[in-house]
Amino acid sequence: MPRSTRFSLNLLLSFSATLFFAGCEPAAPTVADNSVSTSDTAGSGKKMPVAAEATSTETPVSTTANTELQGRVEIDGSSTVFPISEATASEFYKKFPNVTVNVGVSGTGGGFKRFTKGETDVSDASRPIKGEEFDAANESGVSFVELPVAYDGLTIVVHKDNDWVDHLTVDEIKTIFNADTAAKSWSEVRDGWPNKPIQIFAPGTDSGTFDYFMEVVAGKKGSLRADMSTSEDDNVLVTGVSGSPSAIGFFGVAYYEENKDKLKAVPVINPETGDAVSPESSTIESGEYAPFSRPLFIYINAKSLSRPEVKRFATFYIQNAPKMAEKTGYVALPADIYKMGLKNVRSRKTGTHYVNADGEKREGPVTEVFQATNLNTGK
Amino acid sequence: MPESSSQSNSDQRSTPELRGRAGRMLTEKWFSYLCVATATSSVAVLCWLLYSILSHGLPALSWTLLSNPPEPDPEQAGVRPAFFGTVWVCAMCGLMTLPIGIATAILLEEFPPKSKLGGWVYGLIQLNISNLAGVPSVVYGILGLTAFVSMFGLFERDQDSQSSGFELGVTYYNQFFSEGDRAILIPVENVDDKLSVVSEGMEAYTFARDADGATIVDYSKLVPTEINVITYDDPYPEDPAVLENTLFADAEAGRVSQKSWYYFQVPFGRGVLAGAMTLMLVILPVIIISSQEALRAVPSSLRAGALGLGATPWQVVRTVTLPAAIPGIMTGAILAMSRAIGETAPILIIAGIVYIRNAPQHLMDDFTVMPLQIYNWTSRPQEAFHDIAAGGIIILLAILLSFNAIAVLIRQKMQKPLS
Numbered sequence: 030m031p032r033s034t035r036f037s038l039n040l041l042l043s044f045s046a047t048l049f050f051a052g053c054e055p056a057a058p059t060v061a062d063n064s065v066s067t068s069d070t071a072g073s074g075k076k077m078p079v080a081a082e083a084t085s086t087e088t089p090v091s092t093t094a095n096t097e098l099q100g101r102v103e104i105d106g107s108s109t110v111f112p113i114s115e116a117t118a119s120e121f122y123k124k125f126p127n128v129t130v131n132v133g134v135s136g137t138g139g140g141f142k143r144f145t146k147g148e149t150d151v152s153d154a155s156r157p158i159k160g161e162e163f164d165a166a167n168e169s170g171v172s173f174v175e176l177p178v179a180y181d182g183l184t185i186v187v188h189k190d191n192d193w194v195d196h197l198t199v200d201e202i203k204t205i206f207n208a209d210t211a212a213k214s215w216s217e218v219r220d221g222w223p224n225k226p227i228q229i230f231a232p233g234t235d236s237g238t239f240d241y242f243m244e245v246v247a248g249k250k251g252s253l254r255a256d257m258s259t260s261e262d263d264n265v266l267v268t269g270v271s272g273s274p275s276a277i278g279f280f281g282v283a284y285y286e287e288n289k290d291k292l293k294a295v296p297v298i299n300p301e302t303g304d305a306v307s308p309e310s311s312t313i314e315s316g317e318y319a320p321f322s323r324p325l326f327i328y329i330n331a332k333s334l335s336r337p338e339v340k341r342f343a344t345f346y347i348q349n350a351p352k353m354a355e356k357t358g359y360v361a362l363p364a365d366i367y368k369m370g371l372k373n374v375r376s377r378k379t380g381t382h383y384v385n386a387d388g389e390k391r392e393g394p395v396t397e398v399f400q401a402t403n404l405n406t407g408k
Numbered sequence: 409m410p411e412s413s414s415q416s417n418s419d420q421r422s423t424p425e426l427r428g429r430a431g432r433m434l435t436e437k438w439f440s441y442l443c444v445a446t447a448t449s450s451v452a453v454l455c456w457l458l459y460s461i462l463s464h465g466l467p468a469l470s471w472t473l474l475s476n477p478p479e480p481d482p483e484q485a486g487v488r489p490a491f492f493g494t495v496w497v498c499a500m501c502g503l504m505t506l507p508i509g510i511a512t513a514i515l516l517e518e519f520p521p522k523s524k525l526g527g528w529v530y531g532l533i534q535l536n537i538s539n540l541a542g543v544p545s546v547v548y549g550i551l552g553l554t555a556f557v558s559m560f561g562l563f564e565r566d567q568d569s570q571s572s573g574f575e576l577g578v579t580y581y582n583q584f585f586s587e588g589d590r591a592i593l594i595p596v597e598n599v600d601d602k603l604s605v606v607s608e609g610m611e612a613y614t615f616a617r618d619a620d621g622a623t624i625v626d627y628s629k630l631v632p633t634e635i636n637v638i639t640y641d642d643p644y645p646e647d648p649a650v651l652e653n654t655l656f657a658d659a660e661a662g663r664v665s666q667k668s669w670y671y672f673q674v675p676f677g678r679g680v681l682a683g684a685m686t687l688m689l690v691i692l693p694v695i696i697i698s699s700q701e702a703l704r705a706v707p708s709s710l711r712a713g714a715l716g717l718g719a720t721p722w723q724v725v726r727t728v729t730l731p732a733a734i735p736g737i738m739t740g741a742i743l744a745m746s747r748a749i750g751e752t753a754p755i756l757i758i759a760g761i762v763y764i765r766n767a768p769q770h771l772m773d774d775f776t777v778m779p780l781q782i783y784n785w786t787s788r789p790q791e792a793f794h795d796i797a798a799g800g801i802i803i804l805l806a807i808l809l810s811f812n813a814i815a816v817l818i819r820q821k822m823q824k825p826l827s
Contacts, residue, residue, distance in 0.1 A: 096623045097591040097615060099583055099664045105760065108787070115763045116480035122765060127625055131774050132763035134784065139760075262787045264794075287789040335603075336662025337585035357480065358789060 098125045100338030105133035106140025106153030107237055109281060110325050112357035113178060114153050117346050120353070124345070128338045137237045141328075147171050150333035151343075154326045155181070155237030157383030160390065167407045172331040172379040176347060176370040177362055177395050179354035182282040182308040183242055183321040186292040188274045193222045196296040196305035199246075199320065205229070205277065206246050211254040215275065223275075229254070230269040230278030233261040242279060245320050267292065279321075282308050283358030297321060313360040316394055324362065324395040331379045340374075347371045366399055380406035465798030473799050477765040478781065482792035485785075487800050492767030493680070493775035494749060494807060500684035500771070501691070501748050502741070502811075508688075509695030510730075510737060512537075516696075517703040518725050541693035549757030552686030557758060559675035573675060575599070577668035577770075579627065581613075582661040587644075588651030590614055592635060594661065603661045608637045614653075627666040671770040678759050679772035686754045691744035698740020702733040734822040742815045749808050752779040778804045 104114050111134050118130040135143065137154045144152035145166040158166075158175070166173065185202065187194050193215065201218050204210045205227060215222040231253070232238040243253050260266055263280040270278040271291035285294050285308070296305035299319050312318040327346065333339040347370045351361035372378070382403040383391050391398050476486025516534060521527040554560055563573030580596035582604040593613045594604045604610070613630035615623045636654045638645070645651055676682040706729050714724045761776045762784045768775045778800060785797035 095589050096625055097589060098585055099591055099625075100662055101664075108784075111762065111784075112480065112788070115478070118763055119480050129766065129774075130763070131761045133760040134762050135756075135760045263789065264787065281789075284789040287791065335660040337583060337660070338662060340660075341585075 094124060094126050096125075096127050098338055098341065099127050100336060101129040101131070102151060102333075102339055102342050103131055103133075103149045104151040104153060104327075105135050105143055105149045106151075106327075107137040107155040107325070108134040109137075109155040109181060109237060110153035110178070110327065112283075113325070113350070113353050113359065114151075114327070114346075116353045116357055117342075117349055120349060121342055121345050125338065125341065128342070130342065141165075144173070144328060144330065145169060145171055147330065147332070150330050150336075150339050151346075152328040154328060156240060156323070157326060157390070158328065158381050160384050160388040163381055163384050163405075163407060164388070172407070173328045173381075174331060174334065174343075174370075174373050174377065174379055175381050175383075176327050176329065176343075176374070177324040177366055177399055178327055178346070178350045178370075179325045179359040180313050180322050180362060180395075181325055181359055182313040182318055183238065183279055183323065184282045184285040184308045185277065185279045185295045185297065185321070186270055186285055187277050187295055188270060189291055189293055190274050191293060194277075194293075194295055196298060198298040199300055202297070203246055206242075206253050206257075208247070208252045208254045211256070225275040228269075228273050228276040229257040230266040230276060231257045231259050232263060232266065232280055233259050236261065238279075238281060241323050242321075281358075282313070282360070286358055310355075310360045314363070316396070319394075322360075324399075325359065329374065331377055334374070334377060343374050344371065347374060363396060366395065369399065369401070378404060380404045461798050461801050464795050465800075465802045468795040468799035469802060470799075473796055474803065478763055482785075482790060482796050485793075485796055487778060487781055487803060489764045489767050490776050490778045490781035490800075491803065491807070493764075494778045494804070496680050496768050496775065497683045497687060497755075497777060498745060498749050498807075498811065500680060501687040502745055504684065505688045505692055505695055505744070506741060509692055510699050512692075512696045513699030513703055513737075514725055514730070517700050518729060519721065537693045537696050540689075541697060544753075545690050545751055546753040546757065548686055548689045549754030551689060552682060552754060552758055556676050556682040556685045557678055563675050573673070575671075575673045577671040578673075579666045581627075581664050581666070583664045584612075584655055584659050584661050586635075586652055587654040587656070588648055590652040592633065592653070592655065593630060593664075596663070603663065606635070606637055606655050606657050606659050608635070610635065667770055667772075669770050671772055673772050677772055678774065679770075680768045680775050681771040683755055683758045683775060683777075686758050687748045687751060690751060690754060691748050694744040694747065695737075695740055698743070699733070699737045702736025702740065703729060705736060706732045731822060735819045738815045738819040738822075742812045745811050745815070746808055749804065749811065750779055752777075752783055755780055778807070 102118075104118070111132060114132045118132055121128070121130060132153075133140070133149075137156055140149070140152045140154065141158060141162045143149050145162055146169055152173075185197065204212050204218050206229070212218050212227060214224050214226050216224040218227075231242075239253075239259075243251075247253055258269055260269075263284045266278045266280050267284055267288045270276045271288065277295075285292060294308055296307045297318070298304070299306050299317060301319065302317070304317070306312050306318045308318050308321070313322045316322070329339070329343050334343060347367055350367055351364075354361045378401075382399050382405070384405050385391050385403075386405060391403060472484065473486050474491070475488055476484060477489050478487070479485040512533075516530060521530045559573075580599055581593040582596055584592040584594070584604075584606070586592050591614065593615075594611065595613070612633050612635050614633045615625055616629045616631050618624055633653055636645070636650060637657050638654055639657050645654055676685075710728050710732065711724055714728045715721075719727070755777050759775055759777075759780075761774055762780060764774055764776050766773075782797045782800040782804065785793040785800065788794070
């Protein structure tokens with residue numbers, strides 16, 4: 030058909046023409062602004078030790094690249110952690126251009142499935158390793174170093190014009206999201222709120238985000254209501270909540286930061302202090318924003334760590350984690366955690382802190398769980 | 409409509425049948441409006457889709473987007489590895505699928521079974537092909553993972569060595585990284601050997617350097633070197649030249665490899681070939697069925713004529729039926745390739761890589777494809793990533809149209825009047 034040839038030629042021509050003209054688009058202000066504003070908060074004394082250590086032990090990124098080191102690092106796992114790993118891999122490339130770093134997005138569970146068989150060197154995870162995954166790793170002789178790399182604050186959002194929700198308590202959140210209470214209208218949540226139907230937008234049931242939210246809100250045995258609109262793509266949730274005035278939804282803080290003009294983040298009452306706390310880098314880092322902030326992890330195969338390129342990538346990752354976390358919209362962990370992570374990588378302290386000797390999950394904030402005394406080597 | 413009934417209708421003008429006829433005419437009118445409406449609405453949706461992609465994507469299109477690898481900064485990010493990944497995978501897929509698909513169609517259409525058992529086998533193949541055409545593509549991904557990536561686990565990998573069942577075109581080295589940040593390479597004789605342990609006087613090589621002192625990363629120009637082994641009790645050498653060849657006695661090595669362009673391994677692993685073969689499974693039924701239709705559309709008088717002139721069945725297929733059917737087969741191929749280029753689910757299962765800097769270098773190399781890259785960018789929170797995703801879609805469309813242009817060219821070259 031000559032017409033379709035002509036059309037394809039036209040398209041190719043117009044395409045190549047645009048290549049010439051599409052020179053200078055306005056800079057993406059979102060990313061740049063974000064990294065600037067958050068690095069301000071990161072400038073507080075807390076992070077200095079890591080930064081100092083980074084400069085003292087390793088040459089800074091800006092020095093000339095080392096083309097000598099060869100090899101490859103295979104990373105797979107959570108799509109939530111992916112941006113951090115990608116940013117780190119991209120910086121690492123500038124330093125060691127001949128080390129191939131590939132990052133996949135098979136999801137936390139899918140990543141662990143490959144990792145515990147020894148197929149990958151590093152596994153990204155938006156939740157700590159589970160008991161059965163730990164057993165699988167032990168069975169196939171895979172030992173690993175566990176490293177928390179950043180905080181992600183789950184943000185509960187409502188429509189911009191929603192003028193009644195000033196804050197929510199954990200119990201009210203349970204009333205909305207739990208399967209057995211499943212509030213139909215806002216008036217059921219708190220007296221005095223309008224009798225408008227609640228529409229709920231939630232991440233897909235396969236995501237670590239959904240898992241984490243369910244664990245906090247419904248506990249181990251309960252379940253979340255089934256009549257929520259779910260999507261694997263958090264941008265769909267943003268569109269959903271910003272499109273209906275009586276909607277509520279939740280997702281990672283990075284998506285809220287990019288859509289502040291369309292959404293309103295709901296402050297959550299901290300069950301310990303009773304204060305309403307908004308999800309901001311400072312409150313997530315200090316642990317005030319509870320219980321909806323969660324740590325993100327990477328797991329490094331201990332056998333791979335003996336390879337020069339993986340060893341260097343692992344140290345590079347942990348030393349640059351605060352910077353990379355902020356660059357990608359997450360929140361840096363306290364400096365002590367990175368310090369201990371670096372120590373664990375260097376002395377190859379393998380095992381998880383999140384599974385106790387009975388194979389059960391250890392609960393609590395990362396600062397309490399990630400302690401040398403909690404390390405379960407699994408042998 | 410039979411003549412008699414219309415006759416009786418016009419005879420009795422005021423009967424209910426007449427009103428029935430007017431009603432039919434009205435229905436006809438409305439039906440044609442409905443057809444126009446559905447046709448326009450589907451085109452309108454397409455136009456709107458194209459408009460929104462072009463309006464988002466055209467400003468994002470740039471040389472950077474085409475030539476850079478993916479980066480965390482959307483300003484710098486590009487699709488080069490995904491672009492080449494898509495071209496490699498789809499070209500491989502097309503090269504494998506077309507001969508197999510057309511051959512199957514020729515068998516089923518042109519060489520009728522000679523026995524009862526043969527007929528039964530043909531029926532089974534036909535039934536399978538029709539069923540496979542309706543299987544969701546993600547299922548093919550899982551099938552490809554077992555059949556091509558790991559080959560049903562028949563070649564069990566030893567955890568300690570990096571060897572697989574069969575390999576061709578690869579040289580392995582054990583790599584140490586010296587105290588002076590220099591790679592020290594020890595050639596590996598047997599892939600199953602344990603990693604090297606540092607010892608004074610071991611056979612070791614470094615990369616050559618050019619006049620400016622820059623490393624030449626070329627495994628064919630390795631330079632032998634003398635390594636200097638120290639322990640933690642020894643004084644640490646201060647001279648950078650000495651440090652470059654200095655290793656601690658307990659330094660650890662890692663296996664690195666130098667793979668040629670013809671590198672081949674069995675099982676295939678998560679490489680280009682496994683991806684292409686999985687996509688082949690996805691589009692093979694489409695190609696077979698459309699080729700069968702095209703062959704069926706060739707008038708049987710042509711075959712009979714050729715046979716009557718004394719041609720063998722294979723000569724008939726080669727010189728008469730196949731050339732006449734090529735335009736139809738190519739149309740099917742266009743549709744099938746368009747599907748292969750857009751597939752995400754099987755590739756996500758086979759490769760699943762989104763951040764990769766290099767275009768594939770050999771058939772077993774890691775890869776990613778454009779749809780995966782685009783999907784990853786659209787699910788990012790930053791608006792700038794959505795724009796480059798739209799730019800990526802335009803590039804994907806361009807690849808698709810150029811693949812189709814090849815098929816259209818073949819079709820036009822082969823299209824001859826049948827008479």
